[in-house]
Amino acid sequence: MNKEKDVIICRCEDVTLEEIRELIKRGYTTVDEIKRITRAGMGPCQGRTCRDLIIREIARLTGKRVEEIPMPTFRPPIKPIKLGVLAESEDD
Amino acid sequence: MKETEILIVGGGPAGLSAAIEAVKAGAKVLLIDDGLKLGGQLIKQTHKFFGSKEEYAGTRGFKIAEILLSELEKSGDRFEAITNTTVTGYYADDGVFGALTGEEKYFKVKPKKTIVATGAYERTIPVPNCDLPGVYGAGAVQTLMNVYGVKPGERALMVGAGNIGLIVSYQLAQAGVKVQAVVEAMPKIGGYWVHASKIRRIGIPIYTSHTIKEIHGKEYVEGATIVQVNERWEPVEGTEKHIEADLICLAVGLSPLIELLWQAGCEMRYIPELGGYVPVRDREMRTSHPDFYVAGDAAAIEEASTAMIEGKIAGLCAAKSLGYDIPDFEEKFNAFWEQLDSLRKGPVTEKIRQGLPKAIVGEAYRHA
Amino acid sequence: MGGWIKEHPILSFKHGRKVKFYVDGKEYEGYEGEPIAAALHANGIKVYRRSIGLGRPRGFFCAVGKCSSCFMIVNGVPNVRVCITPLREGMRVQTQMGKGEIR
Amino acid sequence: MLERTGVPTREQIRGVTPPQEILNSKPVVIVECFQRIPCDPCHTACPTGAILEFEDINDLPKVDWSKCTGCALCVAKCPGLAVFVVDMTYSDKEAIVKIPYEFRPLPNKDEIVECLNREGVVVCEGKVIHVFEPFKDGTKVVSVVVPKEFAMEVRHVRVVRKDE
């Protein structure tokens, strides 16, 4: 049994360690590329849990230092907000 | 849109201390915290703090939160705190923050200065079934048992023998949970030895040079296999042990929570000794963005004691930058740094001493 | 399994009012104003949802509303973070299967 | 070894144990603190000046045993729960160990409890003769009477009640 299959890296989108390793091996060695292909980090948690894990995996498999791996951007809103709540914000 | 002189994001030890100092200096402060109660991690800390009198040594964390809050009660209308509210983003075009209370109220804040005291978030580890219910962050377990009085499980396995892992193991035992073992991948215990001794004598084994290999269970955690690791962190075949547990508690490190600083375009540096990416700052705790200050775990993963002093520095200096006349500024500023230096002098803070020079620019930022 | 801590050497817990709530139709008790997740945990309920892709069980994890693990349907609204949502009398909580629906 | 196991070595214990003549003369403190960490409440809690002032807050505590009365205020105050009092003068065969205790249930006076060593192993039984809470902050100090040969071993007690 392949244990990597059961290692969930991104909880929001159910992306496994196996998928991430596969992409790194294919030459996708930035968090952004892996995110764009797998959606890891695009879920409601904004990649808080998986970003570090992916960076560490890239560093481990490529021999790069963490600081050499570009950080993805941190987009607002940091916490999901209901559209209806936003719509009621006073316009100023 | 709410306006304020100083916005403090985060009401933990750093944020509360920053507020106290800024208000003392005469500034108007708005503090926003995402917890249901103020105090950050302090409210779940049942152990007594280290440090010296200035940092309330010998007092339990949740009591320190009460002390800081009672101090703030004296501030009158210069201090406002909003809880259960997440600062959802910084909009650089016009320097406005979005904020969300609960899920139903959204508003905006435009401050003159901002102190980011957002703390840290818990890391996790990639092992099979690490997403099963029953695998929790140590902080989450503390919240359940120490804030809400819920017994988080019957039998626990703790991963990580840093201070958090050791302290939470002890707290689990206090809550009546049987802690089966503490595993630590490093060859040495990372936390204070007194904490380790404390849990050893109540019967909790500590396995250093061990890691968790696999978590078992279908619907929720039923146990785990631990294994010894060699110097290259590789598992040693044949050393597997099965541990029965319905709770796996991860205390494998913290990362600074600094989304707002990234959004503000502050210069960041990856400094592993300080916990990962942290903002570059000067001795006033001011970042490369002239309106942003930082304190506490958001600046470097350290202890609550240093977080409180950094908060005081940030609060003091943010108030000064607004033009408030603080006659004893130099005296206070120097005293705070002396306290910090003294807390960071020993062998347990060696990593911090190596990391800080990489994060602190020597001169104060010469912001226009 | 679980339950509330009855006696603690350091802490005394000031719970809110005891209220009834429902999980997948079954009645339980919890304390008003405390996170739904605390009440679920105390009642021994650990699986809150099934994940979107692989249908894996998910539950409580970060306790601070930041990880997305604990989404449930509360009073018909999906994706509610039960670890930070206060419990109210009569709340109807449902296990969320996948993405959740708005109808 | 302590850094790997959490259990101090015999040498380390010997290093913080007062000379025999002092041990035989009065109740006295044993500070099992072996790591330089920023911390000094044991000193500030001491009413007699037996735990000396720290030059550097990271220093290991230093004890002037001549001044120590075995009052155990430091036992209750130490954030690391690393301070104990041993009284070898209790009787011919028995000694008192004063231990910080933060668990439930609390032992009753005269209750027989299990006594554990630094590795969490039950080494003997002991009789609780006193439980007090000097700072009213949740940390109790339990005085337990144990056979003298275990006085330097016993560092925790466990309440065992059949009916519970």
Place this chain on the structure above:
Amino acid sequence: MKRSAEVVIIGGGIQGCAVAYNLAKMGCRDVVVLEKNTIASGSTGRCAAGIRAQWGTEMNCRLGIASIEIFENLSEELGADIGLHQGGYLMIAYRESEFEQLKRNVALQNSLGIKSRVISADEAKELCPLLNTEGAVGFTYHHRDGHADPLLTTFAYAEAAKRLGVEIYSFTEAVGIDVNNGKVRGVRTNRGFISTGVVVNCAGPYAREVAAFAGVDIPIYPERHEILVTEPIERVSKPMLMSFSGNFYIQQRPHGSFIMGYGPEEHLKSHALNSTWEFLEGMARKFVRLLPRLSGLRVVRQWAGSYEMSPDAQPILGRVEEVEGFYISAGFSGHGFMFGPITGKLMAELILSGETSIPIDMLSYRRFQRGELIREPAVV
């Protein structure tokens, strides 16, 4: 890195990757794509990725339907899922004059074989039961319009191109184009020089800067547009909802999330990509008015991207006459993703044979000098 190539493409978005793939497919495999960041990291990866044939000019209708035909078989052709969802575009008119224009568009579209049609409010509600049709005066619909995943599509093109021998260099920025005697000689990059006789400018919002490397001035400028996306829910809305007077587009993607945007009164004309709270709130108000029952849906992310604007909001396609070997495929003004499959093909045809299967002469950048601007009535 290669030191020479037959064709060097600057820009690794949908245009660059589609041109590269089509060149290789037609037999020209000595192709290099230079991308200063990573594939699809610019405008492509930031777009809402609607695809439609409901246009108001013949040129755009032809390009649109041709692109849709390619999209329909693209997953199969490239051997990777591109996340295609053909739920149609539901165009909503709130003014009579606008409805008249939409009807004229439908007539034009029908004459070109596009089976769009005017539909009733009841039919609109059948397509999107949660839609609030209040204030709407008319609707048009084309069932083959829809959405594809811009990231998956671009990566699929890139991977397919690589399999055919194309080299794609990430983090490789073009910093100059060497031109000698009116001919392209090569491209200077931050990682060295690549000699080539053919350069294709697919640099999107940076197309003007890249053209300037070759001494050519093209009137393309970046314009900040914002977008937001919600958490996913089970499908409740099939078509892309779009209105010119209502000024919005809203689409539920196959993944379940809603993606949406609108144009504020004035766009920031710079490469800046900050998000604004004004957009977040303004978009929310539009959404809630249109789909009130979904007001509990949560926004998980907002971001900005650059439209690569040309003066008439139409692409600049073709060869540059003053510099032999220099081609442009840019200026798509917000529609680069949906046209990518067809323009990628046409550019490859042009480079290899000098001819294109759909005439694109009118899209030459010379139109601005000649004052022959195109008027497309169907844009947000």
